[in-house]
Amino acid sequence: MNEKPGKGFDLNSTNLILYLYSRHKPILLISAIGFILSVIASLLITPKFNSTVVMYPASSVSVSQTLVSTTGGIAKNGILTFGEEEQTEQLLQILNSDEIKEKLTRKFHLFEHYRIDTAAKFKYTQLYGRLKKNISFKKTQYMSVKISVLDEDPQTAANMANEIASLLDSTINRMQKKRAVDAFQIVSGEYNRLRKEITELEDSLKAIGQKGVYDVESQSQGLNEAWLGSLTAGNQALTKKLENRIEVLGEYGGAYIFIKEFLQNESARLSLLKDKYTQAKVDMQQNLPHSFIVSKARKAEKKAYPKRSYIVLAATFSSFLFAFLLLVILDSVKKDDV
Secondary structure, three states: OOHHHHHOOOOOOOHHHHHHHHOHHHHHHHHHHHHHHHHHHHHHOOOEEEEEEEEEEEOOOOHHHHHOOOOOOOOOOOOOOEOOHHHHHHHHHHHOOHHHHHHHHHHHOHHHHOOOOOOOOOHHHHHHHHHHHHEEEEEOOOOOEEEEEEEOOHHHHHHHHHHHHHHHHHHHHHHHHHHHHHHHHHHHHHHHHHHHHHHHHHHHHHHHHOOOOOOHHHHHHHHHHHHHHHHHHOOHHHHHHHHHHHHHHHHHHHHHHHHHHHHHHHHHHHHHHHHHHHHHHHHHHOOOOOEEEEEOOOOOOOOOEOOHHHHHHHHHHHHHHHHHHHHHHHHHHHHHHO
């Protein structure tokens, strides 16, 4: 009576229930073995703890342009503004950089921590594989960045997550500082050159002034009137003296006018360049954070991995399914033999 369902079962009918009942002993046995093995396996897995940091990118604005500049107008975003999607993507790229991985490796001695042989041929491949498995960076639906770190030690997981957030700022500052230093050197060189040039122009005007040339237009009018007066009065000594002064004015007047106008233009340039010089100096010296930390990593109180109940349930169900399919195949073979 019990063999008939096994010989003529139909998986598309209610006979499936009868078949399962007729084969419940081997199915339960295999499922129980899977359950026991999964429990043992889950207990042998080293638990890991998860710590996370959540941060928002800061808006990509020049500190000097926002706070110091007097000629740059009103900046669209301030230093307290959150960044947008573009800044979030930039943070993710930098978080995945080799520079952060290398600094993290040195600080936490990750070769020893992950028990990787430093003499191995592919030691960095192994290391980066572990990092990829244990550390993740994710953009959330609110455009923030979530740093997650798994580790066997809950305190190490928290420390590593917070350190990554810190390394993010130092890495961005290093990249920007190199560019800022180069920019400052360019602006500084031009600013100092222009100051020297203006000093030389001022010295030239001073030298011309010592020759009695200080206001060409008014002097020219006054000397000509005085010369005509002395000539009319027949004062030859005064006329000769005025002619000498008029001659000096004619010789140096043009140079005086040119230098004076050029000096005015260069002084205006120096004023603008000084603003850029101040901005470049501030950009070179500033070390503001490039992210807003919403929540820092804390030592986890409960393990995040493995989820033993999930492992046991999945393994038990897989054992049940394996037993069922195996018996179906065996019974089908027996039926064909008959």
